[in-house]
Amino acid sequence: MSKMKKAGLLGAAALIGAGLAALSEERIREFVKERIESGVISKEEGKVLVDDLISETKKQRLSLEKNVIEKLQNSIKMADQELEELADNIDEMKIQELEAELERMKELRKANK
Numbered sequence: 001m002s003k004m005k006k007a008g009l010l011g012a013a014a015l016i017g018a019g020l021a022a023l024s025e026e027r028i029r030e031f032v033k034e035r036i037e038s039g040v041i042s043k044e045e046g047k048v049l050v051d052d053l054i055s056e057t058k059k060q061r062l063s064l065e066k067n068v069i070e071k072l073q074n075s076i077k078m079a080d081q082e083l084e085e086l087a088d089n090i091d092e093m094k095i096q097e098l099e100a101e102l103e104r105m106k107e108l109r110k111a112n113k
Helices: 003-037 043-112
Strands: none
Touching: 003 043
């Protein structure tokens, strides 16, 4: 996998995480606002609740991003290893084909003498 594709995957994972966090923060604020308007909690309690929930959401998002990036890096590493093994196998097959062709040419040369 090319380095550009690797960077693209990691960047996409980070953007997804950031997008989810922004969406969650907006929903948290809406939820708490509804609770304040309905009188379930006070504005002060709402502010504390928003701060706590957003902080926890950010922690979870960072943990998720870390896990996603780690998994992507491991997948990329495995793919790179597999590609390297395939390239080695192809090289070995080419060598064997060339050696076989060389033997055929030697046999033909012997037969023509």
